[in-house]
Amino acid sequence: MDSRPPQRRRAHTRTRDLERYAGLFAERTRVMRSSAMRDLMAVTARPEVISLAGGLPDTSTFPPQTFAAQMTRIAQESAAEALQYGPTEGFKETVDCIAQVMAAEGMLPDPEDVIVTTGGQQAIDLICKTLIDPGDAVICEAPTYPGAVPVFCSYQADTIQIECDDDGMRIDELEAALDRLDGEGRRPKLVYSVPSFQNPAGVTMSLERRRRLVELAQRRELLVVEDNPYGLLRFGGEPLPPLYQLDGGDFVIYIGTFSKILSPGIRLGWMVAPPPVMEKVVLGKQASDLCTSTLTQYFVREYFAEGRWREYIASLVEIYRGRRDAMVEALREHFPAEATWTEPEGGLFIWATLPEYIDTEDLLAKALRADVAFVPGRAAYIDERGRSSMRLNFSGAGEDEIREGIRRIGKVVAEQVDLYGALTGDRPAPGEQRNEAAEENVVPFRKAVEGGG
């Protein structure tokens, strides 16, 4: 036997090798986007940076004793089973827990229609894998969940983004887009929406628009994918029925997750879909990873058996409400008068829009020098829109950190506003010139609170 010590190997050291690999890449890798963002974000890993960039729930509030007790019980009582493969669809007991969570928002799915997935992200991937051929039309919101963008891209979808305002996706624009596609003899494979406390915009689709969307889906036989990670994280206002409930599950595919109400680290999500779609999704999941983690499904089962999951969510809601308030207050104090932002009634994110001469990717470079980070708006668009917006997360940092983070962002923004003023003086600003042509367009988030004061 060869007794030489194993040598650490980093794959490619010669460009000729690279060329060889490049020739092997699938066509779809050409549209998979990497970005300057990723490199910028490498800098945010520094401990002194206040990151309002992530989408992290606060897992520090989960009681360690509970975690320890549950894992111990699993080890003592069902080690062999918990370490084994499980069914592709997930355990019946996990689906029971899912039913409880969905019931809390007024939904009652047939357990047969549910599949447990490796996070909600896998559900998005599996739906696309099931439905999308290269060039197929997919519709989503503008801005949309930044994590959905690479999924749509990697399946080579032709993604069409529909403008959002404070009441969520503009259904009139959706109809216009559908008509346009119809005229081209095309039918979109799906409409992807995060109706409640949207990521990244923080807005919630109104009841009237929910009804119209469902009615539209039924009339046009259109599949709507409802991604609802934050529905139970409501701080104020009246709960609204999910699209799935309004539709009854014929044309709405529902995605849920334990990530924001329990833990993202356990990677447990789910999907509810009509049986013919589910059949293909199950085959797709088998090909992807055979089954979702057995161990974490056991953990969820134990956790729900304890019966305190609603209390835990209630405690999160209290914490996040305070953090949202702190962020909104800080935005009022530190952002310029021209800035607008959303004031979400739940979820994890605020979407702020700056004067259009500010490019938030460049602003991020400046912000990082001031030790603060956010997500530039462009990440939420397939095209070049969103360049003056930013996503701000308020769940992953404490109230004091949030105030300080917003103060730092406000300072670098103020510097850019001053500089632009000095540059343009009394000359007509390019922004004003351009706006004349754009005035017809409805300004998104028009009800958003004006900054200043």
Next chain:
Amino acid sequence: MKVGVLKGGRSLERGVSLRSGARVEDALERLGHEVLALEAEGTLVKRLDEERPDIVFIAMHGRGGEDGTAQELLEILGIPFTGPGVAACVRCIDKVLAKHEMRAAGVPTPDWFAFNETAFRELGAAEALGALEQRLGFPLVVKPSRGGSALGVKFAGSWFEVPEALVSAFSYDDRVLLERFVEGRELAVSVLGGEALPVVEAIPADGDRYDFEARYEIGRTTFACPAELGGGEAAVTEAALGAYRALGCSGFARVDLILGEDGPQVLEVNAIPGLTDTSLLPQAAEAVGMSFERLVERILDLAMKPATA
């Protein structure tokens, strides 16, 4: 030999540096050296003092590593290092300074104006912007003076796009330059030990600009090496070596040029060129049959015997 590899840092090119560094470490191990991985962080000086490497391979880009900071520190500690000394780093990292040096030495570089933020904030420099149209014409390129990998570089097609482009560029540095846009082929000449390697041409896919993403994503840009210049190589190489000398580089460097209608124009000189999988210096070395390991070894040799550089 005990070789420290310095990488990381806080610059925006941190990710690039980590990739360069990892690749260099790998090559050094294969060459049989003892490798000491060094993160550019608070404990660096302490670690250098304790470990006393025979030489440090600087695989850092942008601020902190390519601007003379790390070099100064190593000089104080008396530890030899790869690449240029402090003075050349200071000149290369600052595009405005570099352009002045190049112009003084007769090296062709596109016309430009430079401004710092104070000029606009306190001296009303905006009034002078009107002169740009006559002096530089449009389109023009707006760049942060210190910055790399095309971050913050914007094109202004008309007067009205200039303020916005300036705001972006000032996000990266308090000094920016406005440069005449030269239409032409994008070339890079890597210089190793005072000699030019074959010219590399970057040909962006689908008419993209050779921006940050195109630079570091495999398959986004195709490279021709040696570039087909039909007899124009001599002028390109001469301009590149002129820039290398004018800025006082040593060891290695990468000179970026545009080959326009009026011949080559030097845009900038990178004192510590990238050594990632998609970087141009390794490609150029390979074109003369020099493997990455041999390239790394040669860079070490040049640093140990600076007289031959």
